[in-house]
Amino acid sequence: MRLLKEISTFKIGGPALSIAEAKTVAEMSSLLKEVYPRRMLVIGKGSNCLFSDQGFNGLVILNKIDFISSIKPIITVGAGFSFALLGSRTARAGFTGLEFAAGIPASVGGGIFMNAGANGQEAADTLISVDFLNEKGELFTFLKKDLDFSYRYSSFQGMKGAIVSATFGLTKDPLAREKQLKIIDYRQRTQPYGEPSIGCVFRNPIGDCCHSAAALIDQAGLKEVAIGGAKVSEKHANFIINPKGLATASDVEALIKIIKEKVFAHAGILLEEEIRKIAFES
Ligand SMILES: Cc1cc2nc3c(=O)[nH]c(=O)nc-3n(C[C@H](O)[C@H](O)[C@H](O)COP(=O)(O)OP(=O)(O)OC[C@H]3O[C@@H](n4cnc5c(N)ncnc54)[C@H](O)[C@@H]3O)c2cc1C
Structure with a gap:
């Protein structure tokens, strides 16, 4: 098994x-x-x-549906294709819109499902349409206007089935790759790349642009706090890492609970998880 x-x-x-x-x-x-x-x-x-x-x-x-059309302003890609690679290939070819994706270790389908974003860009910005199989295996094409997207949310989170491909519309920008290299450099300096993680654990509190979740966790004195094999990253407090590969989901859940309690006690803000918790059964 x-x-x-x-x-x-x-x-x-x-x-x-x-x-x-x-x-x-x-x-x-x-x-x-x-x-x-x-x-x-x-x-x-x-x-x-x-x-x-x-x-x-x-x-x-x-x-693992990972086909890709040639890199043109309108590009169609399988949902199993690497989102990071899509971002770097399009920026290298001089197109803007997906520069941010280069640092995100996602699939295109996962990027759309979560409406992944960073540096002021998100997956939905350049999306034109999505091909989706419902749970009975029937194919539908959704135009972006038929779907809802917001911060780390897409309509697909309320649907059962599989995103199988997507079409994006990009714009020419000779500076796209240069912009992207700066984004990658910043991420490498400020995020725990190379450590097992699932990215930012908590959503940034809505409507409170002065308090990022990472800053709130840091201010509550929680950097490097560990439970079992799970630890709050020293580099970026909104990342929980599994440095030795020995953490369990229970360790992570316990750490999440402590972070929420301490941040609430310190700042009066209740953090909400951004990650997807996949239960054994539901
Ligand atoms: C080092 C690191 C950095 C990160 N940086 C960022 C960041 O800057 N911005 C950001 O938004 N996120 C970031 N993340 C989080 C993560 O990469 C994103 O949430 C991403 O969108 C998840 O894509 P995935 O393919 O891995 O999805 P998975 O983890 O495989 O799945 C996530 C959810 O999407 C569903 N799903 C996935 N594919 C499909 C599909 N084809 N059809 C239907 N449902 C599907 C799954 O069922 C699940 O509910 C980061 C993660 C790491 C580890």
Whole structure:
């Protein structure tokens, strides 16, 4: 039985009942038809998922649909394609819109599902349309205007199925790569790259631009606080890291609880999780 820790950037998670890969839209559709109405989960790069120590009582489908059209202002890409690579290829080709993606270890599908963002850009900004298979394996094309996006939210979070491809519209900008290199440099200096994590654990408090979650955690004196194998990063307090690969989901949950309590006691702000917690069953 394969462990979910093998497919998570956090290196945490127990066994899945079964794991399958979909390399094409047809394969994804067949898998969804086969498993319906039983429990399933579509995963990209596992860079935002806290999997349970118990594992997952269903089928985990790894999205490996990774085709890409030629790099032009309008570009269509499989949802399993690397979001980081999409960002760097488009910026190198002199297009602006996805520079921020170069530092995010996501799939394109996961980037859209979470409306991933950084440096004033987010996935939805340049999105034109998304091809989506519902849980019965039926294909739909959604235009961006048919969907809702906001801070780390997309309509897909309320739908069951798989994002299989997306089309983005980009604009020419000879300075795109230069801008991107600055973004990458800043991230490498300020984030714990190379340490197992799932990125920022908490949302930045809405409407409170003066208090980032990282600053609130830092001010509450929580940098480097650890429980079991899970530790608040010294480099960026909104990252929980698993430096030795020994942390459990329970360690992370316990650390999250302490952070929320201490930040509330210190600043009167209740932090909310940004990460996806994947329960054994629901
Ligand atoms: C070092 C590091 C830096 C990060 N920096 C950022 C950042 O700057 N900005 C930011 O927003 N995030 C950041 N993240 C978090 C993470 O990369 C994003 O949330 C990303 O969008 C997740 O993509 P994924 O493919 O890994 O999704 P996964 O973790 O695999 O899945 C996340 C959710 O999306 C769903 N999902 C994934 N693919 C599909 C699909 N094809 N169809 C339907 N549902 C799907 C899953 O079921 C799950 O609920 C960072 C993470 C790390 C580890």
